[in-house]
Amino acid sequence: MTDSAASFSNRPVDTGELPDFQRVELHRVAPAFVPYAVISQILFWAIMVLIAVALRVVPFSPFAPAWWMVGLAGLAATWSGILAWLDARRRGWALREHDLIYRQGIIWRRTVIVPFARIQHVESSSGPLERVFGLMRVKCFTAGGAMSDLSVVGLDGESARKVRQHLLEQIRDTGDTDADRGGVGDVDES
Amino acid sequence: MTSTSLEGWQRLAPLALVFLFFRSLQKFIRENLFVFVGAGAGFAFLDWLGPRELVLAGVGVLLVLVGGSVIYFRRFRFRIEDDAVRLRRGVFEKKELRVRFARIQNIQIGQPFYFRPFGLVRFSLETPGASEKEVELPGIRRELAEWMRDRIAERQRTVAGDIPADAATGDGNAAEVYHAATGRLLLHGVASNQVWVLAGVVAYLASQLMNRFSERLDEAEVLVATLERFDNGWLVVVLALVAVLAILIILSAVIAVLRYHGFRLEEAGDRLVARHGLLDEREQTVRREKVTGLMFRQSAVGRLVDCWSLAVRQTRSSDAQEQAERGGFLVPGMAHRDMDIASRLLEGARAPGAIQPISNRFRRVYWQRWFVLLLAVLGVFSFAWYWGHWTSLLAAGMMPLVLLILHLRFRQWGWCRDGEMLWVRQGWLGQRIDGFRLDRVQQVRIVQSIYQRRHGLANLQLVLPQGSVTIPFLPLAAAADLANEAAYIAETALDHRV
Incomplete structure (x- = not known):
């Protein structure tokens, strides 16, 4: 028997003793995210309302929507604004020793746990409206298709930079073994 | 094969x-086929063109394709380096592309029948995250392809460093895991959902052609007149449909036999090797370490005749499941007793046990939701003037069908935990069982609707390198336990990214 086999153990794990993600205290997203979320939601529907009104007013318009359609778009704007407000106040994130947790959603509440050891790379970005409110988002890429990337939205610039830096350090620490085994960067294209 | 003969850039054989x-x-x-046939646009275009122009356009297309192939061939070069191609x-x-041997997850050597007399093969390589084959070398000598295959395995073992040197490389000490008899392959073809895809294509093309003929010759009347000559016109139609379906089933069985003829799955050290094919002989090699999951599949017909297929899952970048499965590593024509081969393909796996609902x-x-929806639809449309009694009946008649489908879906959906393996079953008439080790989990997601929150339920979604798997409507405590455990196992696993 080899040394590694002798030192190997495989004791059963008591699931009750495992760290529970539900007990983790989440940080609220930045306060500026609340007005940002409401405005960005309302803005979309407001543009729809404006287009609908413009189509009614402009002469020789190919399609003039009825007033009830304009009203419906207005209602949708209000409803999505309320949902965005409720959601923004409940969104939260947390960093644990080995993973990142992010919770979002009002009608569908979704909690995502991303182990650091599975993150392939990290990206931080901010759109024009986000910049107005001093917000930034951190995007984590893992294997499993483009649909499965996680965007942590609603961080203030300082927190986003810290989170990104922390994630990069964690990736570097857990990725050392991967580099030896042929990790990221296996295909070079020019 | 000496490495000196491979120095510098190589070209493909002219064939x-x-x-x-x-x-x-x-x-x-x-x-272009569906764009051409779709909505009859292609036929309108053909009518507009004369036959001479049509032949000229055909020749033009062929010339462009030949020209493109010649330029591609002339510009194509490859070079084997110490640790990369x-x-x-x-x-x-x-x-210019460089692919490191250490990251290759799938090697294919194919030999179409016209390559056979010249000893040439098609050599392809795939890496994780590629949406299609990264490297394809059509028309290289078989010895070179086999040398490269062994060289890649050798380099991968050196990098992994944990596999004994006597682990098998060639065919010498390969052990057979499974082989499919021709009868099982015929069953695979018959049970395959491919029949219905073919039927869909045939029905679509037939309807397009019928439309076209009925425009010109009033074919519909001719058809009705022809049918009236028989005493039992509808019987003829039904018999014709059955005959078309029978032809399609036979065609599907023949395709399966041509494709998987002589299927043998072997394990050679750290690799799994599948060989099959009549016109296009294929050899597919996968490193066991690069297998991220297994998927057993059984169609509705397959359930009647005990015919399963097994897809060996690997990391993919594409989100489209079907797209990702094309050209994948598939074991056809398995019976229920063959499911034990799971343990030979994925460490720690056993055939799925009792499924928890x-x-x-x-x-x-x-x-409830469907019932409310049906009432709403009936309510809204009962005011519409064109809503006849028969349509109401049809809509109401759909209801038991929908309820039955939902019931079958509920019956199929379930999960089974076996050590570090998790099996998730889903389907309705057919079934599909995804199996994977929890240390491969990339992300854990718990999703709850308002209804689920009220009743202490949750959907658990596990993102894996090959795509994501969902178990809906689990008691929240069970979902949370599984989520915590999946995160723990993924975080303490020795192997990290794929």
């Missing part, structure tokens, strides 16, 4: 031109 031409022709037809290719823009609130809530 590769035939392969490149057929491949581009196939791609052209695949990309390098390619130069491209028709309009020149691309999901909460029956799944069935109840969807039944």
